Amino acid sequence: MTIPVTRPSRPQTHPSRPQTHPDHPDHPDHPDHPSHPITRPAAQVHFGVFFQGVNHTTIWSDPESGSQTDFATFERVIRTAERGLFDAFFLGEGLRLRESRGALHDLDVVGRPDAITQLAALAAITTHIGLVATQNTTYNDPADLARRLQSLDVLSGGRAAWNVVTTDNAWTGANFRRGGYLDHALRYERAQGQLNVARQIWDAFPDSADGAGSPGSSDGGVAHVSEHSDLFDVELDPTTPRSPQGHPVIFQAGDSPQGRDFAAANADVIFSRHGSVLAEALEFAADVRRRAVAAGRPEDDVQIFPGTGIIVGDTPAEAEEKARWVRWNQVTPATALSTVGNIWGEDLSGYDPDGPLPAHDPVVEELGGERGSATTGARTREIAAQWRALAEAEHLSIRELVVRNSSERGFQGTPAAVAEDLVRWVRTGAVDGFNISPWIVPSGLDDIVDKVVPELQERGAYPASYTGTTLRENLGLRAPLTRRAAVGAA
Amino acid sequence: MPSSPFFVGLDADGAGAHPAAAAVARLAGTDLVSGTRLARTVRQAENAGLTFVSFTDALLPAVPGSPASARLDSVTRAAFVSRTTTAIGLVPQVPTTYPEPFHVAAQLASLDIAAAGRGGWIPSVTRDAATADAYGRAVVGDVAREARDVVQVVRDLWDSWEDDAVIRDVATGRYIDRERLHYVDFRGETFSVKGPLITPRPPQGQLVVLASDGDVAPVLDPAGGAGPLVDVTLVGGSGAATARGNAVAAREHSPLTGIDIEVVLDAGGRTGADRLAVLDASTPAGVRSPWDTSALRHVGSAAGLVALLTELATPGPDGRRPVDGVRLLPAVLDVDLPVLARDVLPALRAARLTAVPRPGASLRESLGLPRPANRYDTRVQADALSA
Structure with a gap:
């Protein structure tokens, strides 16, 4: 048995229709469908790249596929992304290797670095791109995790983000001290407590921290952190000053009603699943805005970056x-x-x-x-x-x-057609940007950076340079939620 | 002849090892955590020819509430400089008492990958109750047991992928050979870990583990002769003779030994003794600091330090050096490191006692340690039995 590595050996009986080009105006996804008015005619497209590491969509059998572990692969991808003015580079998190029917799953790419460690190394060789670490709230200790995230944020000059995820089962817990200790229903309660501790730690240093350290001084000024609830008993004095962006940017990826509420209350950006069908994305965006307002935030306070794929060719x-x-x-x-x-x-x-x-x-x-x-x-x-x-x-x-x-994933077409689609998605208010998973590394972003980005720029829908130095600035986000009064007063 | 060069490491934490270093060097909290400053310091250390830099660390500050106690996570710091250097070893201190061993193993393996095999680890113990409160856990009484179990399982996890586990076999569609990945199934006294690690085996196979004498139980791994828990034992001593004696004793259970030496060098027209007096007078009350513990101390001239190191690095009548190297704890990095670079390390090199790490060399290579076989590789064990 061999696997075709160039073309399928037999024709597909039912080639899937490109989902972003439905050909009838009654189709809810047709560009002229009345439910998709352009509400933000000047909105810009933003890109992130999700280096997945463990998944079934990264092709490893092709000769063009590089090592999934070597630093050079990560370096090539992030340099390409930064050349293409991407806002963010995402890494996933592993807590246990996947299994199929009781044995390690052996068919997919597997094996990846610790996200924060790898992003710290990448921070030293990049200057503008955001560095997003997926980290779970269940099997991380809040003081330790908040400190490592802020360490990355400080060393990168304000480019770090935390993609907050939950996990809960005993199967994952088998790798950790506490085992499977957390009831599924409590996973977002745990996440909220974790975030509360993190924010206290990130807010602990005084704004005038720069002035401290005069000879012989040990003046106070770093606030003590204390969190006590059913799930936490944490007391500590932090060591980490703030970066120029205040706090690491908060991403959130859960799609359940609980997850959406958590995001609406806490996140700067939602890493959503709705990146293939415009009508679904619009519905999701409306839902997120409702929930954000219900949480007491401006309706545009939570940005949406769906995970998606982009495939371009010179002709359709x-x-x-x-x-x-x-x-x-x-x-x-x-x-x-x-x-x-x-x-x-x-x-x-x-x-x-x-x-x-x-x-x-x-x-x-x-x-x-x-x-x-x-x-x-x-x-x-x-x-x-x-x-x-x-x-x-x-x-x-x-x-x-x-x-x-x-096959119902993402965008495909000529660079111009894909650019038109992406602009429409952003300007109808469905999304703020796209988090692209390359289907091959390290070369999978080349077409997007070399062909799609220029098309977007020609349409006035993509910046010609980074607009700021921090991730928060480049995404156009407001100050961290707990620091808005302080910023406003300043 | 000694089998490997005498190693000279340096602790590169913050403003220096003395608890008043930041105050005397007039460094603010933001300077202490600056990536630019960190990268510059480690580059200076590399240019000076040092074997490795360590990054002392603790979750909690030396002086609670003080911005001058600002400090970033050690593995994150080491990873940040992994791509701004090419030869020097990078050795974060990571405690064993409360952190998650699975995360520690992945973080350190990832450091070793980013640093192309220049990673090390100082597993330390945490005795204060405040750290237990920060983790929201009961105080761990038996820190030695915890250290032993954590180092053991981290080492098991580093071997949980064999080097050739990724096979990319297009014919069968298999990316990995699952026979070459291993559940570690570790059961310690207070926790268990299933494995395998999420990260493939690090380039060195096993990162170099350096530990202060007594922190990690000095037992050879009983399971399958997979090697010692500690590669380099760091000892102290109130004087050179005591330190040498401690090193010789530690040699019984550790492939290499080193002596920790606090250094306060004559610099800038002031004697080391004068500098130390100023530093001591500036020390905040109640400070938690590794300074002034059991380490040997040199206060004085660069020439005096060269003489001390020369004595330690010169083989005795039995042809063996009393100790394999040192780790220097500079009182103030910005003051002592330039003197080390200008007046100490060149003299040792000229006497052929030390060698500059080769760009691209692993830390194991720089220390003369072999790359260990994988404890789970049955093929290697079969070879060993038949040999």
């Missing part, structure tokens, strides 16, 4: 061909069988990936398959039924089905 046909190549390489035969096997809860590696789904239904009620991914056990049968219906309706093989399921 070339883009389509490249997109198909990408998707068929993302879904190798082994990955297709593993993906379906995880839903079916059994080893399907003996099946023909170019053949039909198993004739029988999943044998387990709960998801026995992949650990460390988002799918939960209760949905197994439901997903299987959906997949079977889709496969039968469109006559799809196992691999075609998995490709089909993964």
Whole structure:
């Protein structure tokens, strides 16, 4: 069995339509659809890049794919992003290696650095791009995490951000001192407490910290931090002064109602999932604005950066061909069988990936398959039924089905067409920017920086240089939530 | 002949090792945490030919409430200078008592990757109750047990990926060979860790672990002969003879030994003794500081320090040096480091006692330590048995 690394060996029976170019004006995603008025005609597109590290969308089988671990790969990506005036470089967080049916999942890119450590190294070789560390609130100690984030923020001159995520299960906890200690329902309560401690630590130094340290002095001035609740008993004296941006920027990535409320109350930017269908993105944006206002904030106080992918070609046909190549390489035969096997809860590696789904239904009620991914056990049968219906309706093989399921992601087309789409998304108020996951590293951003960015600039929708030196400035964010009175009074 | 050059490390924390260093050097909190200053200091240390810099650290300040106690996380500092240097070892101090060992292992492995194999670690112990309060945990009474377990599991985690675990086998669609990754299944007395690490094996296999004598139980790893918990034991002593004796004793359980030496050098027309008197008079009350502990101390001329180091670096009648190197704790970095660079290290090099680390060399190579085999690699163990 070999995997096509240049073109799929057989034609796709139902090539997916580019989702951003629906061809009928009644389609809710059609650009002329009346539900998409341009509300922000001067808004600028912003970009971040998400170096995923562990995922099934980064193609590793192609000769162009570099090491996922070597520092040189990260350096190449972040230098490209900074050349393209990206606002942010994101790293994910790992707490435990994913498993499939009780064994380490071996089909995808895996193995990544600690985010803050890696970003500190990258800070020294960059000057403007933001450095976003995904860090969970469950298995980090608040004083330690707040200090490491602020250390990165200070050393980078105010370019750090924290992508706040929660996690809760005992499977993850097996790598940590406390084990799986936290009830799922309490995960956002824990996150809020963690953030409260972090903000106290970040606010502890006096604004005039620069003046301290005169000979022989040990003048007071750094506030003591104290947080006591059902989930925290923390007392400390911090050591970390503030960076020029005040606090690290807060990103948040949860999509549940609880997660959205947490973001509306706390986040500067939401790293959303709604980056493929404009109507969904608009609905999400409206929801976030409602929640922000309900939390007592201006409705534009929370920016939205969906995770997305961008594939460009010099002609629509070339883009389509490249997109198909990408998707068929993302879904190798082994990955297709593993993906379906995880839903079916059994080893399907003996099946023909170019053949039909198993004739029988999943044998387990709960998801026995992949650990460390988002799918939960209760949905197994439901997903299987959906997949079977889709496969039968469109006559799809196992691999075609998995490709089909993964194909509704992001933007594709000529650089000009993609630029038009991106501008529309921003200027209808659906999003503030895009967090792009390259499908190959380190070269996956080259087309975007070299071809899409100039198209955006020609349309007056992308800056010609960085507008500030801190991440907060470049994103156009207000002062940190706990420092607005202080800033206003100053 | 000694098998490896005499190592000379330097602590590069803050304004210097003396608790009044910031005040006397007139450095404000913002200077102490400046990335520009940090990068400049470590570059000076590299240019001076030092083997490594360490970054002393603690979660809590030396003087609670004082902006002059500003300090950033040590691993983050070390990572920041990993790309502004090419030869010098980077050795953060990270306590073992309260931090999460899984995170510590990943952070240090990541440092070693960014620094292309120049990473080290000083696992320390934390005895004060205030740190327990900062973590919201009960005070750990048996810090030695905790240190032993944490160093053990961190070392296990560094080996949890074999070097060739990433196979990228297009034919089978496998990115990794899961047989070459290992659950460490560590069960200590107070915690357990499943593994494997999220980060592949660091370039050195194992970062160099340096520890103050007594902080980490001096036992050889009993499991499979995977090597010692500590690579370099740092000892002190009230005088040179005591320090040498301590080093010789530590040699029994540690591949290398070093002596910590506090230095206050004659500089700027003032004697070291005068400088020390000013520093001591400026010391804030109640300061928590590693200064004035058990380290050997040299107060005086550069020539005197050269003589001391020469004596330590010269092999005895048995052909062995009494000690493999030193770590210098400069009272005030901005004052003492230039003197070290100008008057001390060149003299040692001229006498062929020390060597400048080669750009691109790992810290293990600079210290003459071998790259260890992986404790989980059954192929290596099979080779060893058949040999």
